[in-house]
Amino acid sequence: MIDDISEVKYFDSFVGAYENNELIGVVGFDADLDDSSVEIWGPFIVPDNWYIVFDLWKKMINLLPDEIDSLEMFPNLKNIRVCQLAKNLSFKKYSDETILIFQRKNSHELKNVSIEELTPEYYLMMKQLHDKAFPGTYYSGQQIINRIDDHRKVFMIINKGIFCGYIYVEAEPEFGEANIDFFAVEKSERGNGIGGQLLTGALKWLFTFKNIESIRLCVNSTNSSAINLYKKIGFQHLHDLIVFTKKL
Structure with missing residues (x-):
């Protein structure tokens, strides 16, 4: 703290x-x-x-x-x-909100998938998809790109030259923690398993850091399709939270 x-x-x-x-x-x-x-x-x-x-x-x-x-x-x-x-x-x-967790001990069950790191030629497509999927969120597409380094990565899937989707993750090995902050799939590519591949590939990369024993994420409890996808990959239900806000 x-x-x-x-x-x-x-x-x-x-x-x-x-x-x-x-x-x-x-x-x-x-x-x-x-x-x-x-x-x-x-x-x-x-x-x-x-x-x-x-x-x-x-x-x-x-x-x-x-x-x-x-x-x-x-x-x-x-x-x-x-x-x-x-x-x-x-x-x-x-x-x-629902908190889900994936444990390192289950990482051997992750399938081999093919994803690649975001390259400059796809920056514009990633920014457009992110800003459309998450308008007004805490990081814009450009801010995410500016944050990319050895511990913060954007991965993508390209199929026949078409940008299908991306995922942004952050590793904090000094604290043994990691975050899956954002991921989105182009509307035309949904239903083709892109989301599962992005999640799987991101998890495999995050677990290359030896100090990271588990990965947690938070998703709106009404987003049943996302929760089902996470559970299909291997995430388990951990907690249910309520978000309260107050203006001063």
Whole structure:
């Protein structure tokens, strides 16, 4: 967390509650100053001490930078207390999300597929497909291309000179983590197994990093076709989350 939370340092964005010098509760935020938003982490509170939650919350809110105008919370559906807290604090439910996981121990079951790294001649096609599939998302097609390096890759499938689809993934081997951020298939190529090939090829590349033991991804719970595709590749259901948002 100390390494990961950078725009407002961890020590300036988290609040703790103590009882007899023992930590009994924590809540904090991860700020995105460009987007004027924060993601709430917690509250995490020792059982039977939930009564401190509003004092913790008020203390944390006072730490928010002036430019922040929206809050986001992502509690597990089973975390009834935090889900109720979000409602009590006038957050609005934005969406339901499903977390899926693929374990390294199952990587030997991945089929051999043929995908290739994105090359400059296909930049324009990738940008057009991405920006059409994900309008207004956190990375534009050009931003993704600008991020490409040894640990961030865009893979594509070309069939008879036709750009069929792409997938963008990020490996963080120093933390043993990886993300499948975006992938999309041209409408004319859907139903031909392109999505499965892109996912399979990306997974095989990510598992070349020895420190990565599992890969998780988040998908809207209403997107049954995507969830079914992930499960077909070998992902397993892990968690259900609720996304709450609030404007300040």
